[in-house]
Amino acid sequence: MLHPADTSHDSYPSRIEPTSRLIERREPVVYGHNPGPLSDAGLQSFSRDGFLQMRGILDPSEIEAVHNELSEMVARPEVRQDERTIIEPASNEVRSMFQVHETSRIISRLAADKRIVDVARQILGSYVYIHQSRVNFKPAFEGKDFSWHSDFETWHTEDGMPAMRAVSFSISLTENYTYNGPLLLIPGSHRIYVTCVGETPEGNYRSSLQFQKLGVPEREHLRTLYKRAGGRIEVCTGEPGEVTVFDCNTMHASPSNISPVPRTNIFLVFNSVENTPVEPFAAPKRRPDYLASRDYNPVG
Amino acid sequence: MLHPADTSHDSYPSRIEPTSRLIERREPVVYGHNPGPLSDAGLQSFSRDGFLQMRGILDPSEIEAVHNELSEMVARPEVRQDERTIIEPASNEVRSMFQVHETSRIISRLAADKRIVDVARQILGSYVYIHQSRVNFKPAFEGKDFSWHSDFETWHTEDGMPAMRAVSFSISLTENYTYNGPLLLIPGSHRIYVTCVGETPEGNYRSSLQFQKLGVPEREHLRTLYKRAGGRIEVCTGEPGEVTVFDCNTMHASPSNISPVPRTNIFLVFNSVENTPVEPFAAPKRRPDYLASRDYNPVG
Numbered sequence: 001m002l003h004p005a006d007t008s009h010d011s012y013p014s015r016i017e018p019t020s021r022l023i024e025r026r027e028p029v030v031y032g033h034n035p036g037p038l039s040d041a042g043l044q045s046f047s048r049d050g051f052l053q054m055r056g057i058l059d060p061s062e063i064e065a066v067h068n069e070l071s072e073m074v075a076r077p078e079v080r081q082d083e084r085t086i087i088e089p090a091s092n093e094v095r096s097m098f099q100v101h102e103t104s105r106i107i108s109r110l111a112a113d114k115r116i117v118d119v120a121r122q123i124l125g126s127y128v129y130i131h132q133s134r135v136n137f138k139p140a141f142e143g144k145d146f147s148w149h150s151d152f153e154t155w156h157t158e159d160g161m162p163a164m165r166a167v168s169f170s171i172s173l174t175e176n177y178t179y180n181g182p183l184l185l186i187p188g189s190h191r192i193y194v195t196c197v198g199e200t201p202e203g204n205y206r207s208s209l210q211f212q213k214l215g216v217p218e219r220e221h222l223r224t225l226y227k228r229a230g231g232r233i234e235v236c237t238g239e240p241g242e243v244t245v246f247d248c249n250t251m252h253a254s255p256s257n258i259s260p261v262p263r264t265n266i267f268l269v270f271n272s273v274e275n276t277p278v279e280p281f282a283a284p285k286r287r288p289d290y291l292a293s294r295d296y297n298p299v300g
Numbered sequence: 301m302l303h304p305a306d307t308s309h310d311s312y313p314s315r316i317e318p319t320s321r322l323i324e325r326r327e328p329v330v331y332g333h334n335p336g337p338l339s340d341a342g343l344q345s346f347s348r349d350g351f352l353q354m355r356g357i358l359d360p361s362e363i364e365a366v367h368n369e370l371s372e373m374v375a376r377p378e379v380r381q382d383e384r385t386i387i388e389p390a391s392n393e394v395r396s397m398f399q400v401h402e403t404s405r406i407i408s409r410l411a412a413d414k415r416i417v418d419v420a421r422q423i424l425g426s427y428v429y430i431h432q433s434r435v436n437f438k439p440a441f442e443g444k445d446f447s448w449h450s451d452f453e454t455w456h457t458e459d460g461m462p463a464m465r466a467v468s469f470s471i472s473l474t475e476n477y478t479y480n481g482p483l484l485l486i487p488g489s490h491r492i493y494v495t496c497v498g499e500t501p502e503g504n505y506r507s508s509l510q511f512q513k514l515g516v517p518e519r520e521h522l523r524t525l526y527k528r529a530g531g532r533i534e535v536c537t538g539e540p541g542e543v544t545v546f547d548c549n550t551m552h553a554s555p556s557n558i559s560p561v562p563r564t565n566i567f568l569v570f571n572s573v574e575n576t577p578v579e580p581f582a583a584p585k586r587r588p589d590y591l592a593s594r595d596y597n598p599v600g
Contacts, residue, residue, distance in 0.1 A: 140519070141447075141519055141522075145556055145558050147441075147558060148558070177533070178478035178479075178535050179478075179484055179533050179535055179555065184479055184558075184559070219440075219441055219560070222441075222560050223560045226559075226560040226561075231561075233477070233479050233559060235478050235479055253558050255479065255555050255556055255557075255558050256445055256555055256556045257555075258445050258447060258448070258484075258553055258555050259484070259526075259533060260519070260522050260523045260526040261526075261531075
């Protein structure tokens with residue numbers, strides 16, 4: 001199923017060249033005009049901004065059911081010891097759990113739910129499969145920040161994802177306030193690819209999930225993207241059950257959470273079945289399956 | 301000029317007792333009905349919330365003049381070496397400069413400006429002097445957070461400020477967005493004093509200005525204050541030139557700044573001339589003059 005790596009025709013060379021640069025995106029953002037839950041206006045705004053917020057996707061009883069299952073999961077010693085669980089070194093608390101569409105019954109149903117999958121299909125113009133899934137816990141008072149990055153940069157260099165034809169869904173399980181470490185997005189940044197410098201060492205993912213050192217864009221480029229956006233950053237606030245859909249190349253970050261309110265969200269990445277990974281473009285070998293799935297069966 | 305310390309009648313014992321507790325504030329928030337720039341509604345909202353935002357206090361030319369003088373100051377080697385300047389260890393950048401009402405010509409004028417001082421007098425019902433002044437720089441991408449604290453807790457325990465009769469003015473020199481590390485305030489928290497545990501070592505201020513370890517309220521108490529506020533945190537966003545006035549005991553914090561936009565503000569603390577410090581209530585000796593002024597001459 002793996003295509004042969006063709007790094008001589010790498011359209012998005014990152015972690016390869018001695019200096020970083022900006023590359024214009026080659027692919028469309030919305031693949032064709034497909035029927036689906038999003039209106040024309042919704043698709044246009046996604047295409048323009050690189051993200052979209054959908055209100056009230058999950059109802060309170062569904063959110064409660066997810067919370068209950070997750071609480072039960074993080075309490076299990078075998079889950080804490082699982083390599084797919086990331087523990088915060090300082091506090092010893094669970095920060096992320098990966099591959100939750102396989103380990104959680106409710107999230108596996110959600111990852112195949114028409115309210116979600118049909119949006120991914122509509123944007124990507126094809127059947128889709130799950131490239132990655134996870135739950136992020138950002139605890140009150142001590143939730144750490146994630147610095148600016150494009151997910152596609154990592155998925156391309158480390159996972160061999162050839163083109164920009166994937167979308168992420170961030171499903172809020174708690175209130176997102178401006179002050180509890182919300183998702184920040186730079187509008188329009190999905191149209192520019194920022195190459196990064198530095199060679200990927202083997203097993204980079206082990207440390208990068210706690211603190212990202214590679215795939216970190218230079219500040220000068222972030223300032224450029226911010227200026228191009230008219231000095232605007234989208235702060236994704238909202239109720240539990242809201243969903244933020246964003247393009248795989250949208251530059252995003254999230255600040256630390258010093259507030260008394262935790263923040264938890266489910267993160268589902270859908271990739272087009274026509275965009276399945278090849279060998280990594282700039283890493284010694286592919287990351288494990290729980291970070292970059294090799295199960296390309298369409299969902300939904 | 302120093303009153304004798306009378307710790308046997310310490311109304312706000314902190315860093316003394318083995319466990320922390322909440323104490324109801326004894327003093328008023330607004331001292332009488334005094335003429336001044338604030339309306340009755342403004343005074344009432346300050347009294348209720350413990351803070352107030354004043355729009356458009358400085359005009360753009362004044363802000364530019366302050367920026368120019370500050371740029372010139374931080375570039376001077378003797379300023380960087382001055383003990384009143386706090387350097388961020390990781391980046392080697394200036395994070396704060398203290399006693400700026402004496403070292404900056406423009407800030408010294410501002411600290412005596414009727415637009416500011418008359419508000420302090422109106423709230424505190426007396427002549428006022430400057431207990432502390434500083435400029436805070438929160439650089440883009442790496443501005444550090446300040447965790448939750450009441451300034452009065454430190455001013456009482458370490459500086460010997462007897463009662464809650466001081467107000468702080470945070471004067472914005474840059475845009476305050478929700479995402480560049482703005483001031484966060486818990487409405488109504490000024491009415492409750494949260495005692496802290498831990499004994500103050502001598503010279504505590506040297507490390508506490510970079511990372512506060514003492515005078516840090518317990519999380520359980522912060523949750524209580526947040527709940528009492530109806531689950532609301534005030535995020536002080538606004539234009540350059542806006543001023544946030546807040547009570548000395550209002551619980552506040554500010555998150556890290558991972559955005560591409562720096563945040564700079566001037567911080568002026570006015571204390572009532574009827575509330576001049578005695579010996580510290582819970583520290584071996586008083587902090588230096590540049591942190592807790594001994595010049596009690598009224599300003600304005």
